[in-house]
């Protein structure tokens with residue numbers, strides 16, 4: 020049984036902890052590393068403003084904490100080159116700080132005794148592999164992209180296979196994250212430094228190069244952006260497509276439905292309920308297409324609207340990756 024460690028117990032580290040617990044795999048989690056006091060981590064694991072209160076018992080232990088009797092070691096080591104995974108026999112490190120994304124930094128986890136590293140974002144120098152789209156073959160270092168590309172890429176794949184795409188515009192409307200500011204502050208991306216809960220904030224996103232690598236025929240034909248909105252979690256991808264062949268909204272929805280039932284099961288889903296963003300919270304899919312909002316104008320101009328929980332959906336993909344990477 021592979022043994023896991025998480026480096027960085029922020030939003031994604033803690034959500035993955037919950038997903039592993041929900042899937043009955045938390046026993047594989049041997050150690051976690053973060054900077055906060057242990058009592059604070061235990062508190063944040065138990066009480067979560069988005070995903071609710073965990074019913075299970077989480078208690079401090081001499082070396083960390085336990086959940087329902089399973090001990091997890093808590094380390095507080097800010098320097099990656101001082102971590103030591105070997106005595107803990109860690110096989111896979113989930114690198115969830117968002118800080119150490121270059122392969123030379125991932126290599127430090129291997130030097131510390133781990134076998135494999137799963138990032139929770141893009142790598143600075145390694146290609147991304149997106150679940151359901153290009154997730155074969157895998158290597159020791161996996162860079163699974165972010166929540167946005169995990170929503171958009173499977174849908175582009177479906178439409179590309181079905182009849183082909185001429186060009187794409189994506190705008191991902193998403194709640195704020197810890198990489199924004201609560202009140203106005205200096206920031207290298209100027210708009211990113213504006214008060215997150217106070218404004219609709221246009222954002223640049225970096226998914227275009229990865230999409231162009233996965234879909235080379237679309238090189239130079241993709242534009243992407245994000246719009247951050249004053250909610251703490253949840254997202255809606257607005258995907259406009261110029262298609263190569265004529266279709267209609269019902270046919271597009273049928274195509275999505277078929278993929279949701281077979282090839283993209285667990286990754287893509289479709290709903291016709293009139294949901295809002297809070298209804299997608301704790302949904303495990305990468306993309307939940309809102310079928311009632313699917314539009315096709317003049318046969319070839321299509322719009323797909325897809326919901327996702329940027330924390331829970333993405334953490335489910337991380338758990339899928341862990342299963343695939345495990346012995």
Ligand SMILES: NC(=O)c1ccc[n+]([C@@H]2O[C@H](COP(=O)([O-])OP(=O)(O)OC[C@H]3O[C@@H](n4cnc5c(N)ncnc54)[C@H](OP(=O)(O)O)[C@@H]3O)[C@@H](O)[C@H]2O)c1
Nearest residue numbers: 027028029030031053097115116117139140166197329330
């Ligand atoms: N949030 C999302 O919706 C989402 C979705 C997909 C992917 N991601 C990606 O996942 C990564 C993490 O995002 P997040 O939202 O979970 O961020 P986060 O909440 O800020 O979590 C990062 C955690 O790592 C801790 N940390 C900082 N430096 C550390 C160090 N040297 N050693 C150990 N722990 C350290 C942070 O502590 P401090 O708070 O004290 O700095 C924090 O608890 C980012 O790359 C992000 O792009 C996020």
